[in-house]
Amino acid sequence: MGIWTNYFRNKFQDWRLRGQTFARPATVYFGILTTTKGPRANSTVYALNDTISVLANDGALHLYKATTAGTSAAAQSTLYPGAKNEIITDGSAVFTEQESALRAGTAAVEPSGGSYARVALTASMANVSGTQSAGSTAASSGTAVASTISNNVAITFPAPTADWKYAWALAIYDASTAGNMEEWLPMTTPKTINNGDAAPAVAIGVYQSSIDA
Numbered sequence: 001m002g003i004w005t006n007y008f009r010n011k012f013q014d015w016r017l018r019g020q021t022f023a024r025p026a027t028v029y030f031g032i033l034t035t036t037k038g039p040r041a042n043s044t045v046y047a048l049n050d051t052i053s054v055l056a057n058d059g060a061l062h063l064y065k066a067t068t069a070g071t072s073a074a075a076q077s078t079l080y081p082g083a084k085n086e087i088i089t090d091g092s093a094v095f096t097e098q099e100s101a102l103r104a105g106t107a108a109v110e111p112s113g114g115s116y117a118r119v120a121l122t123a124s125m126a127n128v129s130g131t132q133s134a135g136s137t138a139a140s141s142g143t144a145v146a147s148t149i150s151n152n153v154a155i156t157f158p159a160p161t162a163d164w165k166y167a168w169a170l171a172i173y174d175a176s177t178a179g180n181m182e183e184w185l186p187m188t189t190p191k192t193i194n195n196g197d198a199a200p201a202v203a204i205g206v207y208q209s210s211i212d213a
Helices: 006-017 099-103
Strands: 027-035 051-055 061-068 087-090 093-097 119-122 146-150 165-173 181-193 208-212
Touching: 006 181, 027 051, 027 181, 061 099, 061 165, 061 181, 181 208
Parallel strands: none
Antiparallel strands: 027 119, 027 165, 051 061, 061 093, 087 093, 146 208, 165 181
């Protein structure tokens, strides 16, 4: 499920109960987030500020940054509980979980060059489901605690003409370049995207966003 950034949470709360306007853009833009060093690997040398993805013990994919250079342990084992901002000593390297930095918009890195571009999605009931069921196009009427919406159309990126590195999450922005990140969604199956690969795509129903309060 997606995680809202500080920017979007603040805008939503000010609109909801503080009388502030929040004009939703007619179009949102999906991006891909990458790491510099792929997934965590055993017995591997990491430099300061290298980033990795880790499938932590909570069952979720997290972004970590090397805050002390060193060599990772021979096995991941139970090193990574998956707590927000946790500091993990992994062999002689030290990694810090990056949720706060992602919420602040300072840890999100997209591919550069190689025909990479964010993908536009017009905000509409046709393109995004209601909370009642995947694929629905009527106004939301769901009653589940987790009010989940999902994409009714595929989200297809350009075919890469250079290596895009290791993709670990999707993100939603309010502009085609720069702008504000509103949400990120760790991938179920992260992967390295290389020059010549088929155009990466998010199949119908794969993007899911929930409000669980």
